[in-house]
Amino acid sequence: MAVSVAHRLGPVLCVVGARPNFMKMAPLLDAFANAPSSIPYRLVHTGQHYDVSMNEQHFRALDLPHPAVCLEVGGGSHAVQTAEIMRRFEPVIAAEAPSAVLVVGDVNSTLACALVAAKLGVPVIHVEAGLRSFDRRMPEEVNRVLTDQIAELLFTTEVAAGDNLVREGVDAAHVYFVGNVMIDSLHRCLPLAVPAADTLAESGRAPPPAYGLVTLHRPSNVDDPVVLARLLDALVDCSDQLPLVWPLHPRTHAQLEAMNLMPQLDRPGLHVLPPVDYRRMLGLLRQARLVLTDSGGLQEESTALGIPCFTLRENTERPVTVTEGTNTVVGTDTGAIRDGVAAVLADHGKRGRIPAGWDGRAATRIAEVLQRWLAARYRDVA
Structure with missing residues (x-):
């Protein structure tokens, strides 16, 4: 049953921090705005990607809305950057009272904001969950694994990612194979x-x-x-x-x-x-x-x-x-x-095929699942 969550729930805080996040977030925000009962959201930019010229040109190219909140964190070591994002994001949660925090990908902003949300009892949603290089020397691998362990709703781009999550002890009932939002942006642009x-x-x-x-x-x-x-x-x-x-x-x-x-x-x-x-x-x-x-x-x-x-x-x-x-x-x-x-x-290059779910509709499927999930979780919210 469709529920108009826009009048009953706090917004979903949608976090971006670096260029790869922008391409994943753009189709999601469009799908949230155009869902049968629109999903309220607020875009938070941590400023992890701090090259101003690259930052602005990517937002324009993707037709991303101007962020509601900019944390302006900038650079630093992994520890410094992650800690500063956490310090600046905590008051945002207090001010916004979100129904959930949605993070994408595997950058430091992904893990930092997920940690803050989880410690404050706010559900974490991870888009592009379950991807694994199995190389813990990669900072992104650490970010991916830890974010998935504290997420309550996990959206995957490929079947193997769901297998990884189940193997790591994630409840399969919380995992949804929806396809690839990066390819949504590709189709759109x-x-x-x-x-x-x-x-x-x-x-x-x-x-x-x-x-x-x-x-x-x-x-x-x-x-x-x-x-x-x-x-x-x-x-x-x-x-x-x-x-x-x-x-x-x-x-x-x-x-x-x-x-x-x-x-x-x-x-x-x-x-x-x-x-x-x-x-x-x-x-x-x-x-x-x-x-x-x-x-x-x-x-x-x-x-x-x-x-x-x-x-x-x-x-x-x-x-x-x-x-x-x-x-x-x-x-x-x-x-x-x-x-x-x-x-x-020599015309002996590899020829492949397009994987399942890479059809430009992954964000729409995420919005459908998220709408049902919000309605079920907050059904008693006045």
Whole structure:
């Protein structure tokens, strides 16, 4: 039975903190606003992603509403950042009296806000639950595991994620396989994608007839001088086979500068760009021959678009992109990266299929479940 929760419940506090969260939250807020009985929400931006230019351009590109609350936390170590988010988020819960706190993904904001909510007795909802790399050296893996242990409602993007949760002792009755909200954003924004030629022209580059798309930002890759130098050698090598377009993340740019590696980017086959917003990134991705990345989101988006992807990490928390999709985990081995690119150019690249639930309607399914859950949990609220 439909219940008009908007007049009976406190809002759902929806938390974003960094760029990957934005793409997951945009379709959710749209689905909440357009549900049969709209779900009240308040958007909270922790400010974990503190590059102002990137922050604003991503909000505009995704048509995200202006956050109701901005915590302006900024950078710092994992401990400092997590603690500061918790300190600033606690009074927000006191002021808003939410019916639940909804977190997405696996950044520090995800865990920090989930911890505050759980300690104050506010239900935690985790979207993109159950993903596992099984590598506890990754800060994101710790965030994922701990958030799932305190969440009361868990939404998964792939079947294996639900299996992980049950194996870890999560009650299966609290787990819902709904599909992938990242792909919802892909479907919504693809018609608005900026053509690759326009993005390259804005940076004074002539578009190559074919190219690979590169992104690189994870600390395990860019903060280690040996690993970063090895990856750069691999990319330079690959650019002799296929031109590479590389929007350079601020963190990676800073590390390349600090290690005196920027001159190596001055190669005919390397088209280095400043950071781009989501619609420009989609335009670059849609026309790419292949992808070289350490981004979880691009693993999923390339699978949805049928573009071969090589993950520059030793593992992935998104195994369905490998078992069903177009993704291959190659690590940081120069030979494996070079061979993968050569295989695609010889038309022997991996061909996958689109996983179940990656149909652009995951957010709608989440809204339907959440509406029923709120009505059942707060049925006695006046």
